[in-house]
Amino acid sequence: MNMPKNGLKREPRLACALTLVLALLLPLGLAHAAAPVQEKVQLTAPETVARGDAFVAEVVSAEPMEGATFFWRGKRHAVAAREVRDVAGAAPVWRAELMLPAPLGEKAQSLSLGACAGKECKQPEATRKVGLYDRKRPVQRLTVDKKYVAPPPEEAARIRRDREKVAAALAQRLPERQWELPLDRPVPGTVSSLFGLKRVFNGEPRGMHRGLDLRGAQGSPIRACADGVVALVDDLYFSGNAVYINHGDGVFTSYLHMSKPLVKPGEHVKRGQVIGLVGATGRVTGPHLHLGLVVQGESVDPQPLLAPAEQVKPAPAAGGEKK
Template identity: 40%
Template sequence: MPGSKLLVALVLLATPWLATALPRPDPVPGGVAVLTLPAGFDAAAQASFAGKPVLTVPVDDGWRALVGIPLGQTPGPAALRLRFADGRTRNIGFTVAAREYPVQRLTITDQDKVTPSAASLKRIEREQVEILAAFRHRSTPAPQLRFAMPAQGPLSSNFGLRRVINGQPRSPHSGIDIAAPAGAPVTAPAPGRVLRVGDYFFTGNTVFVDHGQGLVTLYCHLSSVAVREGQQLVTGDAIGKVGSTGRATGPHLHWALSLNDARVDPRLFLVTETQAAR
């Protein structure tokens, strides 16, 4: 409809982070710092944070670094390390602001999913090697930075929640949960390549998608998987269907996004602020 196209155009013009296709800046633990790089930085230069390569993108007035900030990062001064093609190095300072995430209390009836047995712990240890390797994967293609929602439904758990399961503190929630019904479609939110498909103890049927340069997304608890490793995806392609495999209290999609091996709030990459606020 012409009116809706005009509305989208006006939103893009009024919202700089959308018009330049960059994620919404939120320099907190679990967020993204968008840093302006100095003159002289180009495609041959490199940026790193905490020893890990950082995604850099050209924009109209130079280059930006997109720094994923780990949930465990201590608030306060931080630094991006730059290395230029001629060997020069430079630090770009920025501040990580504090963010207090709420507590979420859950009850899981399968006790092995809360306090795993010795056999389950061995399985978890094996799987962690694969999972961490996927998150740390880095390919050369430049990623698209405007994402759509991979499933339709309200959010049942926000990013960063400090989880207490059956009265026991556990790791923070490193993604968002979308409360879609069992069997609902899960689709690619942006172009990418299927990096890994697996059935894991905690996340059940799981798909990792590589979007390029250290930007990796994760889709968990699927009832079925519709992709194979190495498959190229475009926005809207089927990934699988919503389920409750692994450690889950009911059908939902757990969607996570990793940037330079830091799990960050995927809503920062959504196309519209309306989606990001859901």
């Protein structure tokens, strides 16, 4: 049989060439198809958060940005960004941080957190899942004056006005954030009642404890947890003499049951400044400070964000009141 000269060699060479081309092109095509979408900004947040706690989310961009917008629990929160250099001589980056709540009543097992560069953006450029878990919340039984368990009818209007005053104070906004973590401890005393306790007053179940009770002697100084502006000073039916401070970006602290407030609404206060004296006004069993932390309209546990107790130096009583 006659065959073309070198015919047996050409076909294998051609096959080898085609195989080589496919071997080079196919992985490139697969790699291109599987490549993840590049996020325009870097978004960081804890993987899990306890219900009742707050956490800080952060957006970092290598490109200049005026601010960032965070998307959490169906709401948008726009905050300013700041230019920082993590290492001397390094290129600057732009960073925006926001404190966010994981409320006690949230039923979901995880929530989506989104963010984008800019204060006016409408859609997230980066997303993360934040898992939620429960802490054990024990029951606390207390005996108080019966008027604080079943308030007299004539006090109903006052209680309603108190709630309206607090709501109006918490609706105030500051143009920029003034808090830094950890927050200063307002008194050196240890914890007497945890946040989230299930309260029973005079044998009757009531709502959860929405603050942190810290031990303190009558008349001892109470200090601001961070810089801010005083949003409310008033004598409230349940809270007694109370001071609320706005720290910006939706973060407020409240200081309840004071014997005497020492600041006025609208006053700018500095971290560590004495703002009042420990007392036993309102619904209490004795002198102490009820510290509240409200983040984006939700009461959360202040304790994880406070400086350790050993870092606080006890201060002398102010105002000449006896301990």
